[in-house]
Amino acid sequence: MQENFIIHPEYSQIATKLHDALTRFSEIGEYVTKGERNVIKRVEIDGFSLNIKKFKTPNAIQSFVYQFIRKSKAKRSYEYALKLIDFGIKTPFPVAYFESFDAGLKESFYVSAHVNYDFDFRVLIHKPKFKNRTEILKQFTQFTFRLHENGVNFLDHSPGNTLIIDNGDNTYDFYLIDLNRMRFEDMTFENRMHNFRRLWLSKTMIKIMAEEYAKCYGKSFEETHAMMLKYSRSFQKAKNSKKLRKRRRKNFL
Structure with missing residues (x-):
């Protein structure tokens, strides 16, 4: 051994x-x-x-x-x-x-x-009235923009893989976990929008985050929103279809 x-x-x-x-x-x-x-x-x-x-x-x-x-x-x-x-x-x-x-x-x-965190990104999905949710989403978007600017393509950029610490002064720290699936490469605008797809964003979340990312990147809100929405909905549709097929197979058996 x-x-x-x-x-x-x-x-x-x-x-x-x-x-x-x-x-x-x-x-x-x-x-x-x-x-x-x-x-x-x-x-x-x-x-x-x-x-x-x-x-x-x-x-x-x-x-x-x-x-x-x-x-x-x-x-x-x-x-x-x-x-x-x-x-x-x-x-x-x-x-x-x-x-x-x-x-x-x-x-x-x-x-x-070990990191003593306050919550993870999933909370923002399941609790639309979560305290300061809009501001957290904006800061999370800025955090994701920094990833992209550094050429980090986090392939598992999903709700459970970002831990969040509330600093108590209207600022938040974001910690990435489950790191083994990454690529380090130049991130095109399309790759950047594609990277948001696994976060399971609602329409409201996409609107907030697309607006913030557009400011960071220098793109129009309309173009950013359209592409982020496209990839998010495509991913969600594929996942839901897969779940439905599994359910049908289980019922058939």
Whole structure:
């Protein structure tokens, strides 16, 4: 069994204890998320509060690919977080990643600093009367614009992947999570509007955000709104159609 354990220099003092925690992952910490694909646990080590994400064990083909051809999700998450921080974009601080190999990738973990956030973007979708919602949407749009200006195409720019902290002075901080699917490239206007599609925006949200993005980018509101609406509705229609087909198949069986 081969291991690859990389820890950020700022956390080198807990390297031994963190490595031990990773090898005993099933026994330690408290669950934050226990999904079919990935599991996240929170642990405390020498006063540091950390989140450990264990990625789903890949199948035989993926296992080979992740050892010899493509970087693992854990390694990508760590490296992408460092890039975001270099750009001045907030994300929970990347502490470490761990990979174990045995004729392919067997296990992989990404460790980040725990962030005490107030809510995530999903709240703004489900609660139209959420306090200061319009201002939060405007600032979130500015945040997304900064992503695009830095050439960050966050492929999982979806409601659960942005944590929000209320600073109490009418300003908000936004933290990206679930980082393993990104591309770093020049973002055309069409790519930028396409990047909003997964956020499941309502008509009102699209109007607010299109107006703000148009100001940031220097495009007309009409053009920005039309393209943002086009991609958002196309994505929602495809997702709803897929759900309907699944429901019909289930009822048929």
